Amino acid sequence: xxxxxxxxxxxxxxxxxxxxxxxxxxxxxxxxxxxxxxxxxxxxxxxxxxxxxxxxxxxxxxxxxxxxxxxxxxxxxxxxxxxxxxxxxxxxxxxxxxxxxxxxxxxxxxxxxxxxxxxxxxxxxxxxxxxxxxxxxxxxxxxxxxxxxxxxxxxxxxxxxxxxxxxxxxxxxxxxxxxxxxxxxxxxxxxxxxxxxxxxxxxxxxxxxxxxxxxxxxxxxxxxxxxxxxxxxxxxxxxxxxxxxxxxxxxxxxxxxxxxxxxxxxxxxxxxxxxxxxxxxxxxxxxxxxxxxxxxxxxxxxxxxxxxxxxxxxxxxxxxxxxxxxxxxxxxxxxxxxxxxxxxxxxxxxxxxxxxxxxxxxxxxxxxxxxxxxxxxxxxxxxxxxxxxxxxxxxxxxxxxxxxxxxxxx
Amino acid sequence: xxxxxxxxxxxxxxxxxxxxxxxxxxxxxxxxxxxxxxxxxxxxxxxxxxxxxxxxxxxxxxxxxxxxxxxxxxxxxxxxxxxxxxxxxxxxxxxxxxxxxxxxxxxxx
Numbered sequence: 001x002x003x004x005x006x007x008x009x010x011x012x013x014x015x016x017x018x019x020x021x022x023x024x025x026x027x028x029x030x031x032x033x034x035x036x037x038x039x040x041x042x043x044x045x046x047x048x049x050x051x052x053x054x055x056x057x058x059x060x061x062x063x064x065x066x067x068x069x070x071x072x073x074x075x076x077x078x079x080x081x082x083x084x085x086x087x088x089x090x091x092x093x094x095x096x097x098x099x100x101x102x103x104x105x106x107x108x109x110x111x112x113x114x115x116x117x118x119x120x121x122x123x124x125x126x127x128x129x130x131x132x133x134x135x136x137x138x139x140x141x142x143x144x145x146x147x148x149x150x151x152x153x154x155x156x157x158x159x160x161x162x163x164x165x166x167x168x169x170x171x172x173x174x175x176x177x178x179x180x181x182x183x184x185x186x187x188x189x190x191x192x193x194x195x196x197x198x199x200x201x202x203x204x205x206x207x208x209x210x211x212x213x214x215x216x217x218x219x220x221x222x223x224x225x226x227x228x229x230x231x232x233x234x235x236x237x238x239x240x241x242x243x244x245x246x247x248x249x250x251x252x253x254x255x256x257x258x259x260x261x262x263x264x265x266x267x268x269x270x271x272x273x274x275x276x277x278x279x280x281x282x283x284x285x286x287x288x289x290x291x292x293x294x295x296x297x298x299x300x301x302x303x304x305x306x307x308x309x310x311x312x313x314x315x316x317x318x319x320x321x322x323x324x325x326x327x328x329x330x331x332x333x334x335x336x337x338x339x340x341x342x343x344x345x346x347x348x349x350x351x352x353x354x355x356x357x358x359x360x361x362x363x364x365x366x367x368x369x370x371x372x373x374x375x376x377x378x379x380x381x382x383x384x385x386x387x388x389x390x391x392x393x394x395x396x397x398x399x400x401x402x403x404x405x406x407x408x409x410x
Numbered sequence: 411x412x413x414x415x416x417x418x419x420x421x422x423x424x425x426x427x428x429x430x431x432x433x434x435x436x437x438x439x440x441x442x443x444x445x446x447x448x449x450x451x452x453x454x455x456x457x458x459x460x461x462x463x464x465x466x467x468x469x470x471x472x473x474x475x476x477x478x479x480x481x482x483x484x485x486x487x488x489x490x491x492x493x494x495x496x497x498x499x500x501x502x503x504x505x506x507x508x509x510x511x512x513x514x515x516x517x518x519x
Contacts, residue, residue: 047478054446063475064451094470099445121441130439150480152490167439196470200499222439230446265497 047157055229057085062154066091066193067231071159076322077303080349080357081134082162084224089231090139090160090245092203095194097251098230105235107174107219111188111257114179121235124221128169128177131218133241134356136163136324140244140271140293144396149283151396158301163324163357166239168220172213174255180209186258187212189238191251205247206262207240216241219252241355242327244293244398246271267292272395279398280391296326297400298386300333300360300378305405313369313409319346320361325380326400329354335362336375340388340402343377354381366409374405453477457518462509466502467494477518484515 050061053069062068069089075082102121109117119127139160144153154160175187190204207217218239221227228234233250240247246266262268272290273279278297281288300323311317323330329351334343349359366372379385390401451472455463467476482490488511494500495507502510 050449052449054448055444061474062478064449064453064472066471067448068475096448098448100443102441102443125438125441150482152479152482152486154475155478155480195498197499197501201497221441227439227441227444230444234444235441269497 053089053231055085056089056231057083059086059089060157060159062156066094066096068154069231070156071162073157073159073303073306076159076301076357077320080322080352080359081164081224082357084164084226084229084232087137087162087164087223087229087232088139088160090154091193091231091250093193093195093200095196096231097192100230100235100251102235105253107236107253107255109174109178109255109257111255112181112184112259113175113257114181115177117174117178119174121221124169124174124219124236128173130167131170132165132167133216133218133239134163134165134353135239135241136161136296136355136357137239137245137248138162138296140246140397141395143399146390146399147392147396148390149392151394153396163322163352164223165225165352165356166218166220167222167225168218168236168239170215171217171219171238171255172215174219175213175257178257180213180257181259183259184209184257185260186262188256188258188262188264189247189249189252190254190256191233191249192253193251201265203249204262204264204266205249206258206264206267207247208261209257211240242295244271244296246293271397273397274393278387278391278400279393281393283392283394293397296324297398298326298330298378298380298384299324299400299403300376300386301403302374302376302405305374305407307404307406308408309405310408310410311366313366316363316365317407318361319364319374319405320359321376322357322359323376323378324357325354325378325382326384327355327380327382329381330358330360330378331381331383332379333358333360334377334379335364336377337364337366337372339373340375346376366407369409372407372409374407375402376405377402455513455518457513459509459513459516460518462506463513463518466500466506466510470494470498470500476514479514481517482515484511487511487514490514 047060049058060070067089071086071088075086105121107119141153142156142160143158145155186206188206220237220239236252238249271293273293274281275289275291302321304320323333333346335346336343346360346362377386386400386402453473491511495502
């Protein structure tokens, strides 16, 4: 597949408007064809839509190899669950098995355990209690493209996230079958993906042993009632409710119980955030203590209207969207149309589980013609609210500022 | 079973992992083998000085994410290229490093 370059008008637009945070209309023919409409979204540049990836529908192409595919924004307005074929995709290394034999696949458990295990998919599905859970999977760097100053990395808009109904077995039950020995400290997980260069660090992540055995961390073999798309981790993916996706190992093949904390590169060096409120720091600030990224924070979005949308003045305008609490449920969603001076509670949709998306809706009205900002704020069940100002860190992680949608009343 | 009962403002919420009902679990989920073909990219770095990037970078990843980067200073690109070499073990020819950094810092699009 050819990745075409961005059209020139897009480049000049970015250069002209990008730093001003202005709106960029995504008006390429591919959008029009794929979605039947023009989508407005504020991001510095516009990835093209691709339909070239197996088991995936239209996705925003961030990188072909290894694949980085973003969920188009309109998907989030359609359902509280993100369909498998439009669930975002993120791989670190380019050597990804393209053929998985369900009969011979093995999940190995070893290390600081009483008995090593080598489980087939059939063993996993049949020998352990089946559990199901709705949970948001969000990339640590979701929304990185909106960081100011801009930072290197996958320049995601807001679509590096998704909510699925995961089905699988508890990691705890599998670990208990192996028998974790006293003195275990961490559980390290890895999948079948490999770096192109042999001595590069294999992608591995670890959870503290108590977290791994909390009964919520799941080894999922299905999402939304179907087996996982290969690019989303078929046949097994770790589900770590409330934690960023870097821990949700895809094509899970190896579980190693360690008797000391994991100091592999992906824990010790990569995916670190400032150990400060909102993982925030000043660009260029020195000696900021850094810690591994972990729990998610609350977010909320408008999904039915994009910035720049025209709405009738003097009439009720229905506004709806999605939210999630981060590492706990959504308590309230509040909407402000006066720049954050006053907030009105929105109606919440069905609770599908505290780790999942929650839909919300409300009505607003603008008496005066012209631009009006709609702000939406999630407060989670731990009482944590989204901040009014954006955070910054060099990795472009953990963005959760209150989102603002600029509507035009006419 | 790890069902948690959380009391919140007087409401009892039963959450967390819910074992499926016996009826649903009676038919075990069947996983079927999968073979796919992943697309590759023919996109190349273009313009003056692109050769060094084409010769060294595309073995491990396609060009698109690089070309989607915001304008970054030469110092930042220097760090990125050295992370590829030192941490990710990219076999970049030493004599090409400066050319790659210069090319990227010039802001190819």
